[in-house]
Amino acid sequence: MSLEPTKIPLTVKEFDSQKVGFCAGCGCACGYILYQKEGKIVDLYGHPADPRGMGSLCTKGIAYIQEATTNPMRLKGIFMRKGDEFISVDYAQALEILKGKLSKGKTAFLLGRQAGLEDYLLARSLSEDVFVDAPIVEFMPSSLKPTDWKRAKFILSVDAEPVFSEVMATRWVVDAIEAGAYLFCLSSRYETTCAKAKDRLLLKPDSIIEFLQAILKPEKGDSKVEFVKRSLFLMRGALVLVGAHLLNSPFREAILSILAGLRKKFGVNYSFVGDLMPFPAKPMEEFFERFEEFDNLVVVGNHFRYLREDHLKALKDKFVVSFQVFPNITAHYSDMLFALSMYQERDFINYRHGFGYLVYSPKTVDAQDVYSPADVLGKALGLRVSLKDFEYYEDLETKGEVELRMEDIGSKGFSGDYYTRKGELFLYTDSTLVEDLGHWNPWTHEMERFQRAYINTHTARRIGLKDSIQIGGISFDLITTENIAEGVIFIPSEYEEFQPFDPGHRVGAFLKNPYHRYEVFL
Numbered sequence: 001m002s003l004e005p006t007k008i009p010l011t012v013k014e015f016d017s018q019k020v021g022f023c024a025g026c027g028c029a030c031g032y033i034l035y036q037k038e039g040k041i042v043d044l045y046g047h048p049a050d051p052r053g054m055g056s057l058c059t060k061g062i063a064y065i066q067e068a069t070t071n072p073m074r075l076k077g078i079f080m081r082k083g084d085e086f087i088s089v090d091y092a093q094a095l096e097i098l099k100g101k102l103s104k105g106k107t108a109f110l111l112g113r114q115a116g117l118e119d120y121l122l123a124r125s126l127s128e129d130v131f132v133d134a135p136i137v138e139f140m141p142s143s144l145k146p147t148d149w150k151r152a153k154f155i156l157s158v159d160a161e162p163v164f165s166e167v168m169a170t171r172w173v174v175d176a177i178e179a180g181a182y183l184f185c186l187s188s189r190y191e192t193t194c195a196k197a198k199d200r201l202l203l204k205p206d207s208i209i210e211f212l213q214a215i216l217k218p219e220k221g222d223s224k225v226e227f228v229k230r231s232l233f234l235m236r237g238a239l240v241l242v243g244a245h246l247l248n249s250p251f252r253e254a255i256l257s258i259l260a261g262l263r264k265k266f267g268v269n270y271s272f273v274g275d276l277m278p279f280p281a282k283p284m285e286e287f288f289e290r291f292e293e294f295d296n297l298v299v300v301g302n303h304f305r306y307l308r309e310d311h312l313k314a315l316k317d318k319f320v321v322s323f324q325v326f327p328n329i330t331a332h333y334s335d336m337l338f339a340l341s342m343y344q345e346r347d348f349i350n351y352r353h354g355f356g357y358l359v360y361s362p363k364t365v366d367a368q369d370v371y372s373p374a375d376v377l378g379k380a381l382g383l384r385v386s387l388k389d390f391e392y393y394e395d396l397e398t399k400g401e402v403e404l405r406m407e408d409i410g411s412k413g414f415s416g417d418y419y420t421r422k423g424e425l426f427l428y429t430d431s432t433l434v435e436d437l438g439h440w441n442p443w444t445h446e447m448e449r450f451q452r453a454y455i456n457t458h459t460a461r462r463i464g465l466k467d468s469i470q471i472g473g474i475s476f477d478l479i480t481t482e483n484i485a486e487g488v489i490f491i492p493s494e495y496e497e498f499q500p501f502d503p504g505h506r507v508g509a510f511l512k513n514p515y516h517r518y519e520v521f522l
């Protein structure tokens with residue numbers, strides 16, 4: 001889909017250029033029009049002709065496109081560590097150093113959401129050791145586009161929070177409800193969509209899995225299980241929304257098996273909500289296990305948030321080159337640091353989400369002193385990766401959007417023979433609306449200033465917790481609430497020690513398995 005600017009400008013401000021792009025802040029890929037004057041952004045609007053965003057942009061999208069571009073804390077340039085300090089280096093010098101370092105030893109690539117597809121393709125052309133901080137899927141992550149969610153008559157939401165991760169997609173859930181759909185929410189914290197639910201159950205994650213398993217069993221379950229079972233049977237084509245974080249948890253196999261079972265037995269549609277990786281890569285868990293093996297790390301994103309203290313210390317024996325938007329913890333522990341060009345500052349294919357399609361967006365912002373990892377590494381190592389060689393490129397160029405060619409989850413052989421982790425008290429860490437980048441901007445940071453632990457009121461009383469809780473040697477202020485399931489402690493995961501306002505703790509500092517979103521606490 002390609003869009004032109006509107007005939008009548010949406011802004012009343014003066015501008016000399018208007019560009020159309022598609023936000024890559026999440027899988028919704030909302031179309032936008034950016035108005036600029038003398039190279040500076042003067043206004044930003046959602047494109048009214050875009051069927052996904054329908055003229056709207058969320059706070060996160062605006063913060064990424066408009067605010068991060070001009071944020072005074074934004075990194076610009078290239079830096080090299082010298083002792084405890086960083087010094088600026090020029091591009092030619094940096095390429096020479098990179099060539100020398102990366103042509104020796106073993107290199108691991110750590111790619112985050114801001115990494116472009118060309119960065120991924122280049123990394124894969126150099127190494128099998130490409131690690132991502134999103135769950136990896138080998139099946140079609142969505143059987144239905146979000147714009148078609150509105151046709152569902154019954155929606156079962158399993159720990160899914162589109163309001164935080166895939167913001168504008170929430171409108172299609174609301175449209176379905178307004179057309180009479182029944183929304184049943186099953187989650188371990190009160191998700192924003194729960195407010196629209198006709199029924200909801202707050203359960204700890206092992207109980208969520210048991211509830212879902214009971215739906216698939218022929219034996220009679222309790223009244224809620226029987227209600228959902230009947231609804232899925234009678235309202236064929238019901239929709240199951242699943243929080244992508246469940247695939248980065250001890251419940252991965254269970255949830256895959258259950259979803260495949262629901263698809264086969266009731267013909268449900270499904271969508272994963274959240275950050276997913278639909279191309280071959282390795283999980284961060286494997287990176288932790290093989291940490292010692294690597295001499296060089298190429299990092300695009302804030303992956304050192306996941307590192308334990310001993311791993312952070314051991315980085316001094318490795319060469320780390322990283323590409324960052326802000327001077328975060330990963331930047332701090334890098335030997336060479338490049339300011340990263342954000343998705344609006346280069347041609348970008350949005351691929352890291354659970355909706356099963358790729359969206360191409362042309363560059364809309366000219367930024368100085370920021371770098372694309374594929375350009376830098378390609379030049380340093382004498383390689384050239386072109387998006388034109390990418391199997392979907394032709395379709396993307398002509399249509400702007402293309403569906404992934406992957407097998408349906410129902411045709412995958414998930415055995416159902418899985419291990420379900422049981423626990424009395426689970427620690428749940430996940431992002432909230434203020435993601436990693438949001439904490440670098442005062443007005444998005446204000447939405448959630450402090451990293452606190454949230455616990456169910458009865459659970460706190462039962463185990464004798466009042467004002468604070470010690471987790472991994474760190475003390476968190478405790479908030480008791482009915483909005484968390486019994487047996488669950490929730491801590492927002494996007495904080496770290498180097499954030500400029502009210503810094504918190506990186507997940508690597510207090511979780512046993514920082515990459516997992518759930519872990520057994522008691």
Ligand code: SF4
Nearest residue numbers: 023025029030061168
């Ligand atoms: S919903 Fe997603 S794609 Fe749309 S503006 Fe927000 S972050 Fe960007």
